[in-house]
Amino acid sequence: MGPRIFLIISTALLLAVNYAEGKWSYPDQRISEGPLNEKMKVVKIHSKDNSTATYDISGDFGTKFEIDRKTGQIWQVEAVDRETKDRYTITIESADSNGNPTEDPFLFDIVVADINDNYPEFEESSLTGSVEELHDKGPDSTPFMQVKATDADIGFNAAIRFSIEEGRDIPESPSGNRFIIDPVSGWVRVNGDDLNYEFNPVVRFIVIAVDSNGGAGSNARSREVVVSVRDSNDHAPEFGPLADISLSELSGLYTPLYIMYASDIDEGVNKKVYFEILNGNTGGPFTIVSQQSEIDKNLGELQLVKPLDFESGVVSYELKIKAYNKDASNAADVTYASESTLSITVIDANEPPIFRDTPYNYRITEGPAPAQPVPIIQVHAEDIDFNKTQTVTYSLEDPENWFDIVATTGQITLKGAVDREATADGVYHLKVIATDNYDHGHPASGSEEVAITIEDINDNPPAPDWGPEGATTYVCEKPRNRTARHIKATDPDSAVNGPPFTFRLHDSVDQTKWSLETVDDESVNLIAEFSDYGLSSNVSLIFTVADSGTVSKTGTATLTATICKCGDDGECTNHYAFPYTRGPQPFTSHGPTIECTTLWRAEIFIFPIIYTHFSI
Incomplete structure (x- = not known):
């Protein structure tokens, strides 16, 4: 009733003004959109010319308006919709009984006033989003999506407020709503701790949009929002069981000596596990080569990069090993890494004797064989295996058969005629071999070179x-x-x-x-x-x-x-x-x-x- 009373009062004032001023002039008129049960008065026009017998209107209004040709009363006879057309331009005219104009034609607008007759409409693309399961949380966190809606009304009637329906998350969250929404902007933030890609890769909630700022007479609409949960590195790798192992000190370099396993229920780069030795690797002989094997398993190959040495005194290792996701964005976070310990015992093995006081060099002068063997140089090799309980014997590789060696002492003697010209560069390379007496398998042998420089005598004519x-x-x-x-x-x-x-x-x-x-x-x-x-x-x-x-x-x-x-x-x-x-x-x-x-x-x-x- 309010809008209608306003229109009647404005019409009366208009007529009063018109008659008082005595001129053919009308301001824009306002009507309200919405249903129309009976025709309504808009404005009554009047000409000062007493000869005026009829009135008429024309314009872009179709059949929505009509005029009483004798009295000049303009009526609204059909409902109007502001969202379809928000104003109509009316041309008014007057004539005498002979049809002659008594006033110049005059134009004014009938303006359609808005009522809250439309519901908010959601933008479809804004109803889907994605978020990492470790996204920051709370009212001050970073929003990850924005819900958008519009209302065909204007002004206060189109002012939208957003909310999330309580307890309607799918699947249901025991900690309450997973998300919060900014009521004005529609930005969505993570609220709870119940995002878990591994168990619920997709979650849903109901968003409500209400117009008129949620006031009296407001219109509300709700829709389902679908959020895809992206995997984060939120699970630490899990080691398989590690067994204590024993390795011979003669174990080969860069070959797999032990295989360890770890699994991770995350996906992609967050699933790939790398192994790293944190401590216990005294002298740095070990490394771990990380590889992926099966779908749910990652393996690490324990390898040697330096030889083991039982005799050095380091006969055991306690390797503290970390399994972590090196390529994850939070790889440095120790929360998502695991640690375990691998115990290694070094076993003594039969190794070749070791020559001491090397290199060996000696100088002699060429000439005929001596009457008796002449001692020239003594070599010494030591076998330190098994608490130095083994003995060493010596032998030679002497292509010219110029020298001999005492098997028990390593004393080298000259026994034959030496010819400097029989060598390539005046240096004779004598190979000495030291062999232990290991009796639980094959004895081990080591060798060393003795470089004998032969000094020249003039024993050849040109x-x-x-x-x-x-x-x-x-x-x-x-x-x-x-x-x-x-x-x-x-x-x-x-x-x-x-x-x-x-x-x-x-x-x-x-x-x-x-x-x-x-x-x-x-x-x-x-x-x-x-x-x-x-x-x-x-x-x-x-x-x-x-x-x-x-x-x-x-x-x-x-x-x-x-x-x-x-x-x-x-x-x-x-x-x-x-x-x-x-x-x-x-x-x-x-x-x-x-x-x-x-x-x-x-x-x-x-x-x-x-x-x-x-x-x-």
């Missing part, structure tokens, strides 16, 4: 290095190239007993025809001093080579020079190769180019043909 040409050369009877052959010498002795070498032709060599020309410390050239040697076959050129040792050594060698007739190109032409060659093979002044059996033919001067057979 000798020519003839190379593939051998100790022969070919020289034209009328040489164009005076260098008949390059001769290089070598000496197996050390540098102090080696070059520079001294080369000399023997007195038997005709030194008017032959000479030696120094090239460097190790070589000379044979020079042909003649211009026409004349007819000859082979010439033996004997020469000596002496080294530079304090007590010099001299070697003697013979080079056979074959004098041949040569063509214009300076190559020998008076010999032929058969039957193993493809034809005549020329020879250079530095020797033949192939190895074969050749038949030499002397040129006929005043002598009959003579055939001489040589083997090259």
Whole structure:
């Protein structure tokens, strides 16, 4: 009744104003939306012109309004809905009995006033959310989702307040509602401690939205909200049983020695368990390699990264081991880690004897075998297994059989002739082996090298290095190239007993025809001093080579020079190769180019043909 009384009073005032002012003018009119049981007066228009006989209205109102054409009363005849259309523009007109206008047309609006006739509507996408099971809790915690709703009304009628229905959580929570909601913003926070992904991965609650701020005449609507609970690392791994173990001190490195297990009922990275040794790993010989095996199990392989040593005195370990989720966001929280202890006993094993006072080095001078064995150096190996109750015997690996060893004491003696030149670098590497007398299996052996430096004596003369040409050369009877052959010498002795070498032709060599020309410390050239040697076959050129040792050594060698007739190109032409060659093979002044059996033919001067057979 209130809105209707307001409209009647406003109409009366309008008419009073209109008549008082005596002009054709009307303000906007207000009507209320909602059901209409009978037609209602809106406003009565009146023209000051006494000739006015009829009134009319037009506009975008359809059939919702009508006018009494004689009295000018405008009526609302149909219900209006503000949410559909909130105002209507009315054009009013007046005319005399002949239809002539008595006033200019005038426009005013009929404004539809809102009533609370709509319910809140939820945004569907805001009714689903997700939260980690370890999300922070309480009224000051971080909201994880926002419920949203709208109301088609306006102003106070559209002011929405949210709440959560008590005791309607699904599944029911013994601690009360799991969530709280901000009544104005709709932000949802975790309230209780009953989020558990492993048992309830999805929870539901009822949210209520009420308009008009929940006041009198408000409209309310409720919906179910679905929250997916995400897994958090809220469970500590659980160890499988750990058994005490014994390990030989000879256990291999980086191989599985013991397998431990742990399980975790969380999911994803929160399920994967890693193992870590916290303490008890004296000297750091152990590590644990973490691996996943089955769906619900994680395993850790106990491995050695350093060898065990019973004799060091550390014969047992108490490893305190942590199982935790290294990749979880709260990996550092000890609440979600487990600890257990693994007991390890180290067992003594038969190991090779250990050589002491290494490295072993000695120097001797090469020479003939001594009349009696000569002690040179003593080695010592110790067996510390089983309280040092075992004995050690010694043996040698001596390829040249120059030395011997006393099996019980490790004394090495020189017994044979030593030749420095038999070694690669003047150092002889002697291998000494120490073996224990373990009688419960195979004895163990260890070895050590004795490096014996052999000092040189000048016991080798230099000798020519003839190379593939051998100790022969070919020289034209009328040489164009005076260098008949390059001769290089070598000496197996050390540098102090080696070059520079001294080369000399023997007195038997005709030194008017032959000479030696120094090239460097190790070589000379044979020079042909003649211009026409004349007819000859082979010439033996004997020469000596002496080294530079304090007590010099001299070697003697013979080079056979074959004098041949040569063509214009300076190559020998008076010999032929058969039957193993493809034809005549020329020879250079530095020797033949192939190895074969050749038949030499002397040129006929005043002598009959003579055939001489040589083997090259």
